[in-house]
Amino acid sequence: LAKTTQPISMDSYEGQEVNITCSHNNIATNDYITWYQQFPSQGPRFIIQGYKTKVTNEVASLFIPADRKSSTLSLPRVSLSDTAVYYCLVGDTNNDMRFGAGTRLTVKP
Amino acid sequence: GAGVSQSPSNKVTEKGKDVELRCDPISGHTALYWYRQRLGQGLEFLIYFQGNSAPDKSGLPSDRFSAERTGESVSTLTIQRTQQEDSAVYLCASSLEGTEVVELFFGEGSRLTVL
Numbered sequence: 001l002a003k004t005t006q007p008i009s010m011d012s013y014e015g016q017e018v019n020i021t022c023s024h025n026n027i028a029t030n031d032y033i034t035w036y037q038q039f040p041s042q043g044p045r046f047i048i049q050g051y052k053t054k055v056t057n058e059v060a061s062l063f064i065p066a067d068r069k070s071s072t073l074s075l076p077r078v079s080l081s082d083t084a085v086y087y088c089l090v091g092d093t094n095n096d097m098r099f100g101a102g103t104r105l106t107v108k109p
Numbered sequence: 110g111a112g113v114s115q116s117p118s119n120k121v122t123e124k125g126k127d128v129e130l131r132c133d134p135i136s137g138h139t140a141l142y143w144y145r146q147r148l149g150q151g152l153e154f155l156i157y158f159q160g161n162s163a164p165d166k167s168g169l170p171s172d173r174f175s176a177e178r179t180g181e182s183v184s185t186l187t188i189q190r191t192q193q194e195d196s197a198v199y200l201c202a203s204s205l206e207g208t209e210v211v212e213l214f215f216g217e218g219s220r221l222t223v224l
Contacts (some may be wrong), residue, residue: 032211043200043215097142097213101154
């Protein structure tokens with residue numbers, strides 16, 4: 001199973017763009033990259049998933065370089081409510097999903 | 110129900126007692142996962158069920174932990190002879206496999222406190 005490495009924490013300010021990078025050097029051919037968001041006392045919530053290049057939805061963008069050994073979650077114009085822990089997962093659709101330690105994002109006013 | 114349901118939401122028990130935690134997945138979801146989350150830490154994978162296949166138990170921390178699932182319905186996580194280090198939030202998630210995007214839907218968790 002591909003192991004992921006993320007920064008433990010990040011700080012930002014309201015209105016800024018935040019980019020969180022995840023390293024997954026041993027990603028397998030069939031593996032997808034998925035990001036989740038977790039607020040205190042809640043279960044994680046799906047944000048975005050991709051396989052290669054760029055994926056964008058209403059809340060975030062996911063950038064994946066050609067070698068797929070890393071990925072970057074981009075949150076445009078963050079607000080205080082984006083303060084949460086963000087997890088990067090790598091796995092295929094028929095495998096278990098193992099979470100890393102996540103990145104604790106703190107958005108300041 | 111519309112989402113993943115877990116019970117109890119909170120459980121306080123004494124060291125050495127057995128506990129059972131229940132998870133009702135979203136109807137029709139073939140995959141079910143259990144995770145453990147200690148205070149301030151990430152999610153620790155415990156076990157994964159997929160349809161009628163043998164479960165992946167590789168994350169269970171000891172033989173005191175076991176889980177069952179009947180078909181594609183309810184799952185029960187059992188912890189025998191609880192220890193204080195078992196105190197954590199136990200999260201269950203389900204997903205509908207075979208789709209282009211695999212999304213895990215989590216319950217609110219069961220908070221276990223072992224005194």
